[in-house]
Amino acid sequence: MNGSAIAAQGLRKAYKDKVVLDGIDLNVRTGTIFALLGPNGAGKTTTVNVLSTLLTPDAGTALVAGHDIATQTKAVRAAIGVTGQFAAVDELLTGEENLLMMADLLHLPKRDGRRVTAQLLERFDLVEAAGKRAVSYSGGMRRKLDLAMTLVGAPRIIFLDEPTTGLDPRSRRTMWEIIRELVAEGTTIFLTTQYLEEADQLADRIAVLDQGRVVAEGTADELKRRIPGxxxxxxxxxxxxxxxxxxxxxxxxxxxxxxxxxxxxxxxxxxxxxxxxxxxxxxxxxxxxxxxTPDLDDVFLALTGHGNKEVSAR
Missing domain, CATH: 3.30.70 (Alpha-Beta Plaits)
Structure with a gap:
C-alpha cells in the first residue's frame, strides 16, 4: 500500500489449540502514531513480535518498511527499533556506556558512535547522568535511556510496547513529547499501551484488539462517535x-x-x-x-466488555 509503513493482511498465530491472532489486518501510514489497545490476552504483544520478526505467523502476510517479514527479515530488522515493556539497559554500565555498546553492536564506526551517543544524551536530557551507572537511574530515566538506545540505529519504524508503564505523570508526559518529536521528524510509531489516555493523546489511529481480532479501528474521535451517548x-x-x-x-x-x-x-x-x-x-x-462524546474507556467497555482505565497490553 502506498504510504504504508506497515501493511498486514490475515495474520494468524496459534499455540496448539489457543488462537492468539485470528486473521488481523493492519495498515499503518508512514510518519504516524498507531496505537493497539485490547484486554489481557487479546494478542497485542504477539502482534508486535510477529511484525518485528521475533515470531513467525502461521498464516497471513505483512510488509514492514516495504519488506516481507517472512522472506526479508534482515531488511525488516535493519529498518525498525523495538522498545519492550521493561527497560533493556545494562545496569552495571553507565548511560553513556550503554549507548556506546549499542553503537558497537550496530557496527557503527567509533567516531560515529561517539557522535550519536553525545547527541542522544543531549536530546534525552541525560548529560549529567551520563557517567553514572544505570542502576542508579529513576524509572523515567531508564525508559528514556532505553528509547535512546533504540534510536542509535536511526530506525524508520519504532515499536513501543507500553513505553510509560510505571512512570509518574511528569515522566509520562516527557515521554509523550519525545514520541511526538520523533513522529514530527518522520518516524513511524507502533504503540501498545495500558493507558487509554495515552492512546487518546498520541495516536493518529487506534485499533482495538479483542480475542485475536480487530473489532474496531479509527481515530479516537471516530471510535468515540460509534458509542451511544x-x-x-x-x-x-x-x-x-x-x-x-x-x-x-x-x-x-x-x-x-x-x-x-x-x-x-x-x-x-x-x-x-x-x-x-x-x-x-x-x-x-x-x-x-x-x-x-464518550471517552475511550466507554469505547473500550462497549467493544470488549472491559472498562478499566488501564488495560494490559499483552
Whole structure:
C-alpha cells in the first residue's frame, strides 16, 4: 500500500489449540502514531513480535518498511527499533556506556558512535547522568535511556510496547513529547499501551484488539462517535431563545437553570451544520456550543466488555 509503513493482511498465530491472532489486518501510514489497545490476552504483544520478526505467523502476510517479514527479515530488522515493556539497559554500565555498546553492536564506526551517543544524551536530557551507572537511574530515566538506545540505529519504524508503564505523570508526559518529536521528524510509531489516555493523546489511529481480532479501528474521535451517548450542548442567552429552540429541537433535553439544551447527535460536521441550519431558519442565536462524546474507556467497555482505565497490553 502506498504510504504504508506497515501493511498486514490475515495474520494468524496459534499455540496448539489457543488462537492468539485470528486473521488481523493492519495498515499503518508512514510518519504516524498507531496505537493497539485490547484486554489481557487479546494478542497485542504477539502482534508486535510477529511484525518485528521475533515470531513467525502461521498464516497471513505483512510488509514492514516495504519488506516481507517472512522472506526479508534482515531488511525488516535493519529498518525498525523495538522498545519492550521493561527497560533493556545494562545496569552495571553507565548511560553513556550503554549507548556506546549499542553503537558497537550496530557496527557503527567509533567516531560515529561517539557522535550519536553525545547527541542522544543531549536530546534525552541525560548529560549529567551520563557517567553514572544505570542502576542508579529513576524509572523515567531508564525508559528514556532505553528509547535512546533504540534510536542509535536511526530506525524508520519504532515499536513501543507500553513505553510509560510505571512512570509518574511528569515522566509520562516527557515521554509523550519525545514520541511526538520523533513522529514530527518522520518516524513511524507502533504503540501498545495500558493507558487509554495515552492512546487518546498520541495516536493518529487506534485499533482495538479483542480475542485475536480487530473489532474496531479509527481515530479516537471516530471510535468515540460509534458509542451511544454523544450529544451537542447548546446554551442560549435568555429564556425566550431557549423556549423557541426547545420547540424546534423536539427530543432535546432541557436545562432551565443553565439555559441549555442537550441534543442527541454524533458531533460530526454534517450533523452540526444541519442543527445550526435549523436554528438559523428560526433566527435563533446560540450563545455557546459544545460537543460531548464518550471517552475511550466507554469505547473500550462497549467493544470488549472491559472498562478499566488501564488495560494490559499483552
Amino acid at each position: 454523544s450529544h451537542i450542548r447548546l446554551r442560549f442567552a435568555d429564556r425566550r431563545a431557549l423556549d423557541v429552540a426547545a420547540q424546534v429541537l423536539r427530543g432535546a433535553t432541557r436545562d432551565d437553570d443553565e439555559l441549555a439544551l442537550r441534543v442527541p447527535g454524533d458531533g460530526g460536521v454534517r450533523s452540526l451544520r444541519a442543527l445550526l441550519d435549523r436554528l438559523d431558519a428560526q433566527s435563533i442565536e446560540v450563545e455557546e456550543l459544545s460537543v460531548h
